[in-house]
Structure formats: structure tokens, C-alpha cells
Amino acid sequence: MWDIMLIFFIQIVFVPILTLRTVFMVKNQKERASFVGALEALVYIFGVSLVLSGEQSIGAMVAYSLGFGIGIYLGGIIENKLAIGYTAYNVNLQSKNEALIEKLRMEGYGVTLYAGEGRDSERYKLEILTKRSREPKLEVLIEEYEPKAFIISYEPRKFKGGFLVKAMKRRLNLKRQKKEKVTEV
Template sequence: MLSIILIFVLQLVYVPIMTLRTIFLVKNMSVAASSFGVLEALIYVFGLSLVFSGHQSIAGMVTYAVGFGIGLYIGTRIENRLAIGYTSLVVTLLDINEELIVLLRNKGFGVTVFEGMGRDSKRYQLEILTKRNRENEAMNIIEEYEPKAFIISYEPRKFKGGFLVKATKKHINRYSKIHQ
């Protein structure tokens, strides 16, 4: 019975580590990914040795699988809380909403406005690049002011220059002057 509990606990630790390692790889954070990879391999080998040591029970294998599934859920919840990286929102509006644009900018979001032609009339598109941990905040503001807006959210892989980079550099410079 103790080995079944240990297998389950190992899966609850192993799978979130594997999930985070994969996300760090995708986000090109190779040092963090490598560190998590070492830890993942150690736990994996230890866990499998418990499952396949001598007495191979169905309960041990089922526990391994259930722990894996629950571990995936925990890993994705951890990653969502960390919200590593950036997100880009493309918001399509039927009419220009100056109040929304000003509010987003006052809250620190960089907003670029484009005018285009839709099937039936003019459309306005807002492009907003923000840190992922502020995506829900931006979405809530947009939903409040433009409930019929069409919104696409995606994660950019690379970017250079612009409002967000300048704002980040200002914050870094201010932080380093305070802590000298």
C-alpha cells in the first residue's frame, strides 16, 4: 500500500515538473528547462522502478496513470498562475471607442489602432501587446466597454522595440537606481 501512495505522490510531483519543463522549452528558457529536465528524469526513473519492481500490480499501474492525469491538471494550473511570457490581443470593433482606448492606455497597455474595411462597413482593430499575467485584466476591460468585440489572443514568439520594451526598460532602470 505504501508503494501505491508513493507512486501517486511521485506522479503529482513529476508531471507538473514535466509540464513546466516543456513550457520553458517552448519559451526558449533553456537553463530552466534543463534544470527541470534533470529533476524530471530522476523522479521518472524512481517512479517507474517502483511500478515495475518485482510485484507488478494492476493497482500500481492504475495509480501511476491516475497520478499522471491529475499531475497534468496541476501542472497546467501552475503554469497559468505563473503566466510566463507575453500575449497579443487583436480586438475588432464595429465603431471606434476612444474611451476604451484611453482607459487601456492609462492602465499601462500599449494600444495601436488600425482602420480597415470589413464585409459591410468600416472596422477598427486594436492591437495590444501585454504580459500574460495581465491578459485577463485587458480582456475584462474590453468586455465591459465592448461586449460585442471580436478578440483573438495569441502568444508572440519574438518582438523588438515598441511601447512594451520601452516601459520594461524604464522599470528596470528605475529598479536598478533604487537598489544601488
């Protein structure tokens, strides 16, 4: 019985690690993916050796499968909490909502405004790039100022230049300067 419980818990640990490794690879974070991948392999080999050692019990196989399923669920929760990466939003508006645009910019979102021709009238599109961790706040702001907005979001794989990249570089330089001051002391 102890082996069956251990197999179950190993799977609950293994699959979220597998999820994170996959996310890091997709986000082009090779160093993190390599580290997590080595940990994943260690846990996997330990779990499989337990399943394959001794007698092949149905309980061990069921525990392995259930742990895998629960691990997928937990991996999704962990990935959502970490919110690694960025999301691009295209927000389509029926009117040029200056209050929304100003509020978004005051909150630190980079906003680009486009005017376009819709079927019945002129339309406006906001293009916004944000960290995934800031998505919920962005969505609340849009809903508050423009409840009828049509929103499309996607995860960009690469980007270069622009407002957000300049802000990220400034933050990175400030962190480096703080580290240098700490090491000087």
C-alpha cells in the first residue's frame, strides 16, 4: 500500500514539473527548462522504477494514472499563478475612449491606438502588451471603461523595441546597479 501511495504522490510532483519544463521551452527560457528537465527526469525514473519493480499490481498502475491526471491539473494551476511571459491584447472599441486610454497609460500599460473603418462606422483598436501577471487588472480596467469592447488576446513569442522593452531594460539596469552597490560593500 505504501508503494501505491508513493507512486501517486510522485506523479503529483512529476507532472507539474513536466508542465513547467514545457512552458519554459515554449517561452525560450532554455536554462530554466534544462534545470527543471533534469529534475523531471530524476522524479520520472524514480516513479517508473517503483511501478515496474516487483509485481505489476493494478493498484500501482491506477495510482500512476490518477496521480498523472491530478498532476496535470496542479501543473495548470501553478503555471497560471506564475504567469510567465506576456500577452498581447487587441481591444476593439466603437468610440475613441480617451478616458480608458489615459487610465491604461497611467497604470503603465503601453497602448497604441489605431483608427479603422467598420461596417457601420469608424472603429478604434487598442494594441496593448502586458505581463501575464497583470492581465486580470487590465481586463478589469477595460470592462470598467468599455464593457462592450471586443477583445482578442494572444501570447507573442518574440518582440523587439517599443515602450515595454525600454521599461524592462531600465528595470534590469536598476537591478544591476543595486547588485553592484551590494557587492561593493
